[in-house]
Each structure stands twice: as structure tokens, then as C-alpha cells.
Amino acid sequence: MMRGALVVLSLIGSQAAAADSFALPQGCTAFLTIQSHSCSVEHHFTCAADPEGVKRRVSLSEDGLTYLGSTDEDAQWLSSFYPFTNHRERLEDNPKDPASLGALLKTGSDSYDFQTLSDEIGTTRYVGEDRLTGQIVTIDDVALQQTEYNITAFGADGSTLWSSKGNEFVNAKDRMFIGGTGTVTVPEGPFDKDDRPVQFIYPGEPGFLSANPKFDCGAILSSAPSVTPKEISDDNL
Template identity: 40%
Template sequence: MRKLLILACLLAPAAPALAGAWTAPEGCEVFMTVQSKACRVSQYYRCLADPHGDQWRADFDQEGPYFLSHVDIEGQWIESFDLNPPNRQSLDPNPTDPASFSDLLASGKDSFAFGLTNEDGTSSGVSGFDRLTGKTIVIDGISLSQTEFEYAEIDPMGNVLRRSRGNEYIHPEWRLFFAGPSEWDPGDGNFLPMDGSPVEFIFPGEPGFLKTQPIYDCDAIMSRAPAPQKEHSHDNL
């Protein structure tokens, strides 16, 4: 029931007095809005009913909300919701090698291997790694640590469903991953360049906070009309 309420809130139109602004589900609070490349804006929020350290992200493109993701304090992906077509994908219990933000910070590299199940019962396995490159990147006045990553999602028959590789960014104190320049293979063996890097970090009280219209690269996106970019396993798959 709680998940249905969250999705209902995500899909609900903004109030007329706050046109273009978004309201988090009841019991939750947005702490940051991020405008990114590839015509995406994201609302980051936390909910009182969740375990300590859990965080959510709601993604919007020019047509409205399209993706919702939920991670824990280790950056471990817990569940996600595609809105078109609707689908919930959840982390299987007892992952072989859980993702660990703490291990990445402590040793500079973290591997992961875990299973996923869709609401229709189909399943897949994900494996890969994150590695700190040692580089610090400053975006909109925020210092981020650059990572190198690679992962693959494979179905029970051994078919590759998708792969990705490239760079991302992390904020150690926020315990969040952000997209970066990468390559994406949708399962046909051909890697395509993508870049969903953050451009603006917007906090409560600042202009643009809670806004749902993306503003970067949107003309270019509309001219070629690709599917919305999804970040890799720590945020959503």
C-alpha cells in the first residue's frame, strides 16, 4: 500500500499555485533537486518510515515523471519503479556480493553481484564494480569524487540484457552516486555514448528547488528522441 501511495504522489499533478513544483509523499522530505545533462531533473528525498540512511530519487523528463528509485545507506539498490510501462523491480534477498559504499571509500574499489526480480516474476543477475579514480571534480561548487564503473545484467538463460561502463561521481558525505560520461549497451552488443552528469545542485530555499522541468540538453534530446537515461545499479537499473 505504501508503494502505491508513493507512485500516486509521483504521478499527481502539481498544485496550481506551485505549477512545475513537486511535492514528496507524506512523511517524506526533499533535500535536493539536481538538474542534469540529457534533459533530466531529479528530486532526492528521505522518508521517516524508512531505515536510517535510505534515500529516494524521482526522475523527470520533459513529459513528466518516468522513474523512481530507492537505495540504502550503502548505496545498495533496493527497488525501482518504471512508470512507462509500469514495472517494479526489487533486490533479491541475500545478494552474493552486496554493493558497499563503505568498502568503496575504504579500499577504493567495490565489487557487487546480486539478483533482481520484476513484478511479473522474471529475474536477472547483475555483477560489476566501482573504482575510485583518485580525481576530484567540482560541479556547481560541489566537490565530487570520480569513479570508474562497469556492470552487466544477465537473464537466467545467459542473455545479456544490458551493460554499461564509464565514469560516475560520488559524494562521500551524502553517500550518493551521480551519473557521468559513459557507454550503454541495451543488449544488442553495441555501446552508445551517454552523459547524464549533474549540472546544478539546488537546495531548499534556492531558485529551482522542487522544479520538475529539465533545462539542459533538452533540444538535443528531442531531436533524436532516445529513451531516458538510467544510472547504473546503485541508483537504478
């Protein structure tokens, strides 16, 4: 499965450059484009070669591809590739406390404690929790459940790499987490992020699969380090 995933990621990287419309690899079908704050556009899609329930996402900024990743049927993060730092991460086998969108929707809260493995940067441990606030937020005619989250990333030696807390969203219909607002704290200090969605664009609508982000572009944003997004919940750190 991992070899196939890397092939897909490679194909995406080669096809996305210098295009007004983002081109998916053969055998893949997009179902949603999201234009967000902080000059980001992302495309959600599935691929026929993947196991049932696996979804993929690609994110682009003014500078090009920023993220490629996949999640399973429970919105649990599986794999990620970060073009700017050129490193990949994959979920360990048998996590201590797997993240679960199903548990969050059923009980209103979900804790997690898992590790990612990377040939380039080693092992990273993620510990945190998501909670539903009970608020429904409608953005571009899409009803989203608001979450409150906290997450801390630890290095292989147990040192704290970064932490983040804030509010994000759940799209229960598509079984996916969507970015929101929060504060990320790194050794150099804290910075705020705003990855709230602005537009939800579906197949056949203008702007679907656009390679060009629309909102907050050209702005001078806080300099963020190369922290790893927790795809299952903290979508866009």
C-alpha cells in the same frame, strides 16, 4: 516495507503531473535537487515512514516521470519503478555480493553480483565493479569523487541484456552516487550517455523541487532501450 514503498511511489506519480514544482507525499522531505545533462532533473528525499538511512529519488524528463527508486544507508539499490514501461523491480534477499558505497570509499573499489526481482519482467542479474579514479571534480561548488565503472545485466536464462562502462561520481557527504558519462551496449549496438550533473540546488534556493529539466532539452538524443539503471552506482543509464 515494500507495500509502503509502492504507496509512496503511487502518491508521487499522482502529484507530479502538470506541475511547475514537484510535490512530495506527506511525511517526506527533500534535501537536494540536481539538474543534469540529457534533459533530466532529479529530486532526492527521505520519508518518515522509511527505515533509517533509506533515501528516495525521482527523475523527470520533458515527458514527465522516468524513474522512482530507493536506496539504503550504504547506497545499495532497494527498489525501482519505471513509469514508461510500467514495471517494478526489487532487490533480492541476501545478494551474493552486495554493492557497498562504504567499501568503495574505504578501499577504492567495490565489486557486486546481485539479482533484482520483478513480477513484470522476471529476474535480472547485475555483475560489475566501481573504482575510484582518485580525481576530485568540482561541479557547481560541490566536490565529487570520480568513479570508473563497468556493469553487465543478464536475463534469467543467462543471456546478456546490456552492458555499460564509463565514469560517474560519488558525493561522499550525502552518501550517494551521481550519474556521469558512459557507453551502453545492447543487442542493437552501442550508444553514449551523458548524465553529468550541472546544478546542485538545495532547500531555499531558486529551482529547488522544480519539475522542469533545464539542460539539453529539445535535443535529438540516441534512442535508448528500456534498460534498468543500477541505482547504487550506474545512476542513469
